[in-house]
Amino acid sequence: MSLQHYLVISSILFSLGIFAVLTRKNAISILMGIELILNSCNLNFVAFSRFVTPAETIVGSEVFRFDGQIIAIFGIVLAAAEAAVFLAIILAIYREFGSIRPDEVDTLKG
Amino acid sequence: MVVPLISIILLAPLAAFTLFAVLGLAKRNFPRQDYLSTFAMLVALGCSLLLIQEVTSDPTPLTVEWLSLGSVNFSMGFYLDSVTVIMLIVVTLVSSLVHIFSIGYMHGDPRYPRFFAFLSLFSFSMLFLVVSDNLLGIYIGWELVGLCSYLLIGFWFEKDTAANACKKAFLTTRVGDVGMFIGMMMLFAKFGTLSLHDGTESGIFTLVEGLSGTGDMVWLSVAGILIFCGAVGKSAQVPLHTWLPDAMEGPTPVSALIHAATMVAAGVYLVARMFPILTPTSSLVIAYVGGITALVAATIAIVRFDIKRVLAYSTISQLGYMMLAIGAGSYVAGLFHLTTHAFFKALLFLGSGSVIHAFHAMHAHHDDAEHPEDTAHEHDDNSLVHEHGAEIPPDQDMRNMGGLRHKMPLTFITMLIATLSISGVPFVFSGFWSKDKILGGVLGRAMEWSSVHHYILFGMALLAAGITAFYMFRLIFMTFFGEPRNQEMHDMAHESPWVMVVPLIVLAALSFPVVNTIWFNKDNFKPPKQPHIHAPQHAYVSPDSKIGDANFGFSLFGVSTAQAAEEDAGPDTAHADDAHHIHHLAHNIAMVLSICVAGLGILLSWLFYHRRRFSAEGVATTFRPVYNLFWNKYYFDEFYDGVLVALTVWKSRLFAKFDLSFIDGIVNGVGKVTRDVLSAFIGFFDNRVVDGFVNRVAEVTWAAGGRIRKIQTGAIQTYLFVVLGGIVLIILIFRLF
Numbered sequence: 001m002s003l004q005h006y007l008v009i010s011s012i013l014f015s016l017g018i019f020a021v022l023t024r025k026n027a028i029s030i031l032m033g034i035e036l037i038l039n040s041c042n043l044n045f046v047a048f049s050r051f052v053t054p055a056e057t058i059v060g061s062e063v064f065r066f067d068g069q070i071i072a073i074f075g076i077v078l079a080a081a082e083a084a085v086f087l088a089i090i091l092a093i094y095r096e097f098g099s100i101r102p103d104e105v106d107t108l109k110g
Numbered sequence: 111m112v113v114p115l116i117s118i119i120l121l122a123p124l125a126a127f128t129l130f131a132v133l134g135l136a137k138r139n140f141p142r143q144d145y146l147s148t149f150a151m152l153v154a155l156g157c158s159l160l161l162i163q164e165v166t167s168d169p170t171p172l173t174v175e176w177l178s179l180g181s182v183n184f185s186m187g188f189y190l191d192s193v194t195v196i197m198l199i200v201v202t203l204v205s206s207l208v209h210i211f212s213i214g215y216m217h218g219d220p221r222y223p224r225f226f227a228f229l230s231l232f233s234f235s236m237l238f239l240v241v242s243d244n245l246l247g248i249y250i251g252w253e254l255v256g257l258c259s260y261l262l263i264g265f266w267f268e269k270d271t272a273a274n275a276c277k278k279a280f281l282t283t284r285v286g287d288v289g290m291f292i293g294m295m296m297l298f299a300k301f302g303t304l305s306l307h308d309g310t311e312s313g314i315f316t317l318v319e320g321l322s323g324t325g326d327m328v329w330l331s332v333a334g335i336l337i338f339c340g341a342v343g344k345s346a347q348v349p350l351h352t353w354l355p356d357a358m359e360g361p362t363p364v365s366a367l368i369h370a371a372t373m374v375a376a377g378v379y380l381v382a383r384m385f386p387i388l389t390p391t392s393s394l395v396i397a398y399v400g401g402i403t404a405l406v407a408a409t410i411a412i413v414r415f416d417i418k419r420v421l422a423y424s425t426i427s428q429l430g431y432m433m434l435a436i437g438a439g440s441y442v443a444g445l446f447h448l449t450t451h452a453f454f455k456a457l458l459f460l461g462s463g464s465v466i467h468a469f470h471a472m473h474a475h476h477d478d479a480e481h482p483e484d485t486a487h488e489h490d491d492n493s494l495v496h497e498h499g500a501e502i503p504p505d506q507d508m509r510n511m512g513g514l515r516h517k518m519p520l521t522f523i524t525m526l527i528a529t530l531s532i533s534g535v536p537f538v539f540s541g542f543w544s545k546d547k548i549l550g551g552v553l554g555r556a557m558e559w560s561s562v563h564h565y566i567l568f569g570m571a572l573l574a575a576g577i578t579a580f581y582m583f584r585l586i587f588m589t590f591f592g593e594p595r596n597q598e599m600h601d602m603a604h605e606s607p608w609v610m611v612v613p614l615i616v617l618a619a620l621s622f623p624v625v626n627t628i629w630f631n632k633d634n635f636k637p638p639k640q641p642h643i644h645a646p647q648h649a650y651v652s653p654d655s656k657i658g659d660a661n662f663g664f665s666l667f668g669v670s671t672a673q674a675a676e677e678d679a680g681p682d683t684a685h686a687d688d689a690h691h692i693h694h695l696a697h698n699i700a701m702v703l704s705i706c707v708a709g710l711g712i713l714l715s716w717l718f719y720h721r722r723r724f725s726a727e728g729v730a731t732t733f734r735p736v737y738n739l740f741w742n743k744y745y746f747d748e749f750y751d752g753v754l755v756a757l758t759v760w761k762s763r764l765f766a767k768f769d770l771s772f773i774d775g776i777v778n779g780v781g782k783v784t785r786d787v788l789s790a791f792i793g794f795f796d797n798r799v800v801d802g803f804v805n806r807v808a809e810v811t812w813a814a815g816g817r818i819r820k821i822q823t824g825a826i827q828t829y830l831f832v833v834l835g836g837i838v839l840i841i842l843i844f845r846l847f
Contacts, residue, residue: 018834021827021830022827022830022831022834023827030827102825102826102827103825103827105824105826106823106824106825107824108822108824109824109825
């Protein structure tokens with residue numbers, strides 16, 4: 001498997017996430033779309049880290065670097081925190097408007 | 111010695127006034143302002159007498175630079191010659207006596223101290239005028255004299271008549287002053303100086319002499335006549351004489367002062383002082399104005415019943431005499447008459463004041479019962495400015511008098527002496543000599559030049575002399591002789607207190623010629639020489655009246671002035687001898703004629719008013735138009751009221767109308783145009799264009815906002831879509847470029 005495969009998968013995931021964010025009528029679904037986008041990014045980090053970053057020679061032996069993988073783990077943690085905040089906001093919105101449909105929450109409409 | 115003496119003469123009365131003014135600021139009065147002012151005047155009198163000995167020295171003992179404007183310098187200084195000294199003595203002497211008399215006359219007046227302060231200022235102004243060595247100083251003194259006369263004539267300003275009279279006096283004399291100022295400016299423009307005579311030979315007199323025979327003298331004649339205009343106002347010559355009778359509204363001592371020493375004398379003094387610049391033309395004008403004044407005033411005086419007004423017109427008449435004399439070249443005679451007249455006219459006024467005071471005391475008695483507080487100052491409240499018959503105050507109306515000679519013997523005797531003097535009763539009285547000198551001088555001039563003008567002037571003078579004798583004795587007969595016409599008033603009359611009678615006696619003594627003679631003695635009196643330009647075609651050596659002096663040999667010292675004059679006649683002796691003989695003859699003729707007319711006048715007066723051989727009323731009825739003319743004072747006041755005043759009022763109305771219709775019209779029109787056209791346009795512009803623009807902008811903004819805000823859908827996904835689109839766009843742009 002080459003880098004291209006990963007990138008294609010990642011692009012599909014990203015596009016699906018965007019699509020979900022823009023089209024879903026349910027805030028939870030939008031959250032899920034966002035998670036897809038985040039994960040497509042994580043996949044990109046890991047893939048680039050595995051295929052693009054050259055190996056370093058340390059004390060005579062070749063050693064791989066794991067910078068991308070570590071950032072991907074940070075991204076997962078971020079996604080978890082984000083999901084918690086998002087859900088809290090959804091709850092607050094629901095209490096206020098009685099709905100979690102974004103098109104119904106349009107108080108700032110011009 | 112001269113400068114300190116003159117300074118004392120000026121400063122003494124000024125100090126008396128200044129003290130009053132300064133204390134007045136603190137609302138206080140010096141306790142004896144009357145004694146202080148009188149003392150100041152007596153000091154000035156003493157210094158003036160001492161000055162007689164100083165005349166021969168330098169005529170301009172003091173000249174200081176006063177004001178320097180660019181290259182033009184105005185100096186102030188003293189001018190001391192015989193004329194100055196005589197005027198100083200006359201002014202200080204009469205003023206002193208008036209001060210003393212006023213102590214009695216004004217006693218109890220609520221503004222008693224102020225009266226004396228004003229008298230002091232008046233005397234100071236006159237003295238300043240007299241000693242000034244330049245026309246500017248004379249003009250300053252001149253205006254101060256006018257101011258003081260205003261203050262004193264209007265001294266009882268509670269009376270409307272007095273308030274009007276002082277305004278009239280001030281304004282009428284102002285008319286003449288304008289002429290005088292123009293005349294001064296003409297001289298200044300020509301000569302570049304206003305000094306009469308100074309050490310550097312650049313005074314006006316010297317410069318005028320330098321003009322001798324340099325052609326056209328018209329401007330000099332005009333300047334002389336214009337300066338004489340000032341004298342016409344101040345000395346009450348026709349046609350500006352109307353203020354003087356009205357000035358009788360002032361207290362009687364003020365009348366005496368004005369008529370004898372200060373105000374009216376200033377005019378005569380000015381003409382005498384400016385004598386060297388008078389050309390034959392201006393001299394003739396002056397002489398004619400004087401002659402007409404003498405006649406007009408004398409005829410008016412015949413029909414007056416108010417004792418003070420008779421005297422007022424008599425003064426005008428006598429002033430006309432003096433002007434006539436000076437105009438005819440008998441310069442010394444004019445001044446001599448001024449001197450003698452000062453004494454007997456002051457005497458007559460103070461005497462009439464004494465009579466009025468006597469009658470007034472009766473009024474005071476009557477009033478005491480009803481208004482005990484306001485008696486003293488209302489001496490002649492009810493007289494009106496325009497005296498018309500019944501409006502004469504009773505205590506001044508000669509028809510209420512009569513037989514007073516027993517009641518007031520001293521007043522009677524002193525006034526009789528003055529009357530004899532003014533009437534020209536021969537030999538014993540000074541008035542005869544001065545009047546005769548004038549008549550002789552004029553006739554002499556007429557004979558010497560064979561001049562018709564001077565014969566006419568002589569006739570006028572002679573006629574006026576006769577009329578003067580007539581009306582003065584009419585006054586005496588009506589006041590002091592006959593039966594009392596108003597028994598009640600007569601019973602109350604009494605002789606005045608000593609403080610009032612003593613000045614009368616002193617003045618009566620001065621009405622005898624010996625005293626005056628001392629001053630006009632050849633040794634003391636050195637009149638200025640008149641330049642030859644004055645008589646281009648007549649070689650007329652002695653307009654400065656050496657010859658005019660000739661017949662005046664009544665010297666106390668026994669020095670024949672005639673002889674002295676002959677010795678002094680200089681290189682033209684041969685001609686002077688001829689002229690001298692003519693003048694001698696003229697004087698003899700004039701003397702005889704003047705005695706005749708005076709006698710005739712007195713005789714007629716006696717027949718009319720004492721013996722009642724003829725009825726004055728009958729004559730008045732027979733010559734009704736003439737009588738009316740005299741009674742109405744030649745309609746001068748009516749003329750001024752009807753023509754000048756009416757013209758002024760009409761002109762003012764016209765201007766008011768012009769202002770109201772034209773100026774106001776313009777202003778209103780401009781306002782209307784501004785409001786209706788300009789403002790309307792600007793308002794329209796503001797409302798439509800500026801406001802419209804602002805509104806349009808707002809509307810556009812509003813409308814645009816209305817449209818644009820639709821972008822803000824409030825739908826979060828729309829925003830996200832736009833963001834995404836934006837990102838894609840940015841990426842594309844970066845990729846493409």
